[in-house]
Amino acid sequence: MDSNKFTSAGAAHQNTTRQSNVDLKLKLNKFKMLPVTVEFSGGAELLCGNVKKHDVDLPGQQNKWQIRNLLVWIKDNLIQERPELFLLGDTVRPGILVLINDADWELMGELDYELQEKDRIVFISTLHGG
Amino acid sequence: MCNVEDQERNGSENLPVSSSGKSLTGSGCVKCGEPGVLVTRIHDSFCKSCFQVYVVHKFRSAIGKSKLIRDGETVLVAFSGGGNSSALLHLIQDGLSLRAHKRLRFTPTLLHIDESCISGVRSDELRQKREKIRQIMIKSGFPSYWTQLEQSLNIYPELSSKSMSKSKSSENPASPNSLWLTDLGQEPAPNQVPDDPPLEESRKLQDLIKSFKSSTAQEDFIHNLRNQLLVAAAQQLGFSKILTAESSTRLAVHILSDIAQGRGSQVSLDTGISDERNPGVMFMRPVRELNAKELAMYNSLFGVDTVFMPTLTTKTSIASSIERLTETFVTGLQADYPSTVSNIVRTSGKLGGPDVKRTDKCSFCQSPLDTDVGKTSALGAVLFSQHMSRPKMVDPKDNKERVSDGPVYSNGTHTPIASMPNLKEALCYGCRLSLHEFDGDTSMLPTLITKRAMWSIQERQKDELSGYLLEEDVEVNGVG
């Protein structure tokens, strides 16, 4: 088994967080997965099958994970319907508040913020009532 | 043609400035320098405790400035379970707690209106949400009531004509309504748990709503229905004030959508600190100086539990209704021009309201009628246009040309609302607009509207005939 082959193969399978992959990656100690928590509320959870809290392991990759690519990942993996109600262009729709570890993302660099392990990203929709 | 020529005379070209994209990363709190947790007021950052002080201050000053709530008064708080009303509840609890600086001097009673029938779906998910809301209300420790939107069909309007008010005042001021309002504080009995509303009633309401042809008209109708239900419930329970939790963002959206629906005269009532349209019951909006982001942040920082109930236009496209479109417009503009919401709300603050003590009010929303505008007006223009575009039918009795109301569809039928042609005379411009899109039978309309309309028309006829009637206090509404 060629270790190179596995590394590139591991990076290619983005969706699945299988135990075997994790073990392999940890063994190879390359491209660690990034465990973060993504939460939705204020109605945004309706777009994710009504699940408010998602503990995810972002697949390891060469470049750092930023909010920018987290959004793309969320669109591909967590959003089940009507992505246009969540995203607009490469950022979130106006009216959706983003908190990184309980702080306004505007104070953390918005899209450029680099994710750390165990970060908690919360998306709160302020549209529509209350 | 370039439309700029209207920049003239006083020439203050005060266009809002776009947010410069200034980076705020790592900014400290503007008050104390601690690390900030959010950015608001354009580009001020606040730390958690200074933010709390800020929010509480805005809440207390909105109430205090208005000087409308007396010490020891009990007020009804409309609680939907969503973000805004949860924040309001938390602020009230916080303000009543012993450690609060200058405790609040009123006590709240919570009221929830179950609107789950609108989505037309009866599901476990919705039941769970309802249960959660009920838990939150009980946990608050405040007296709590539960009712359903279906009850709005059971409201019997209170008579407020001049002749009746004298005799009424000596009686119990509460209206003769008997709405179904559950007191959540009592021991839970099998039928006290907020069940699904009776199927029959839900169907009736759903059919009524579906008879409005556009989402815009449906939303507008539901909005007014909800308000009237709140008023009726308050009257039945003996409250004279209702607190609602609209944020400034929500109000800015409402201002524009009101204007877009011809409700310009009601803007100050719909969005000001208080609204006294309804006799005996006043609405107040204590969190109107806080925007949506601030309230959401407050909830998040202080662990406030919220339950999101889907509404009519949840998950629909952006242009499904005027309210939705406006919301997208305002929040989008706010993102680039952070003073948008405050500008809009400030504008409405400068608008005067119509005199709410007038007796000619809309039979539905109770706003003073704004349709007495003469021929040189938008209303006059529309009527004339209709006149020019359709075959004319002159009603010889009242010599008014009766043109078929509402859009004429290809088969040219009259909408059934023509069977009660005077109904629209008793409605304001905005309610007329919504009713235009109603193609059900007038018997489907809530008694609330039809009764009031009938009374107001009779009142008007009586006025026209005054001086010729021999009996001074002839009962106009004989059978009632």
Add this chain to the structure above:
Amino acid sequence: MPRKCGNCTNNAVLKRPKTGDALCKDCFYWAFEEEIHQTIVDAGLFSPGDTVAIGASGGKDSTVLAHTMKVLNDRHDYGLKLILLSVDEGITGYRDDSLETVKRNQQQYDLPLTIVSYEELYGWTMDAIVEQIGLKNNCTFCGVFRRQALDRGAMKLGATKIVTGHNADDIAETVIMNVLRGDIARLRRCTAITTGADGYLPRCKPFKYAYEKEIVMYAYFKQLDYFSTECIYSPNAYRGYARTYIKDLEKIRPSAIIDIIHSGESLSVKKDVKMPQQTVCSVCKFVSSNEVCKACVLLEGLNKGRPRLGIGKTHKERRKWEEDLAEEASRLSLHNTAVSGSSDCGQGCARDEVNGCGSVFVGADEDDVNGDGRRNGCCGGTGSGGCGTTQRENRMPAQKVITARTTMRNLLDF
């Protein structure tokens, strides 16, 4: 099966955006024209014998306006004398073409035409202005100047009223804009069908309730000649948002435009809100809310190379300017006039009473004795000499100077 016209028995060719009714061509023409007639009559816009200047830009609104006014004037015997009045802002490419259209309109409708130009009135074309200040805020200049240009042109022709082609969409857009900006004063005025009074020309909008779509349809079916293009100097981006919003609203509910106008008409302002007072500009005598009217302030800025004067907070800009000038004065140690409190420096320079003398640099070479670009003996516009201060105290009106670039001409000259 084709739909029938709602009014007669012919086949319908269009659906009216305003009411959703289907009409045939002739019924539509009739409805459109008679509605304008009704608006004019109900609002009492004209009296027989009025001379009415039609603001003609060559665009669809003004072409249809000219046509309709002519038709109604004849059909209903208004007894009006109609003239076409066009403004040349001096924007190459844009204005040239539209002016050609207006000239053709003159032929087509057989109406007399007068053209007034910014160049002639103010000494600046829009091209020159944009060159000076770039593309930001140029709309401010154009708007202010155009408004005055129309008034001055109309007065020159002896007109008693001006009509413009503002349609329902324009007014709705203005209402929304004013709400967004928090401009209470304009919000109150913008839905009035006639604006202006107090001795200045009333300006009416007979198309106030006419939908833009219907105007376009009318022009299309009647094959009226018009020029439609956007101004090349990008229009106000903020207004674009309001416009998009209105268009989207119209798609959801076509009557929204009229509804917005109704809202605008029903708004009332609180009694204690301060409204700007109307007074007269001290320089050019035109009506103004301030001591010096906006056009004069803008021109002053242009002429002295401080084009931001009049944009944003005037007093801040002016203070900054005075600081700069004071600094420069002390650096160059100019020879100031004696601080003797003499009441008149007597140099005959064009004065703007707010700034003291020398505030407008007049480029007539024979006056430049020292060859330093300034008048002999005067403070050179710093306002820091005794002359400038005294001028302010004595409040002498601006002298009229005929040179290439100048301040606003006194209104009475026309």
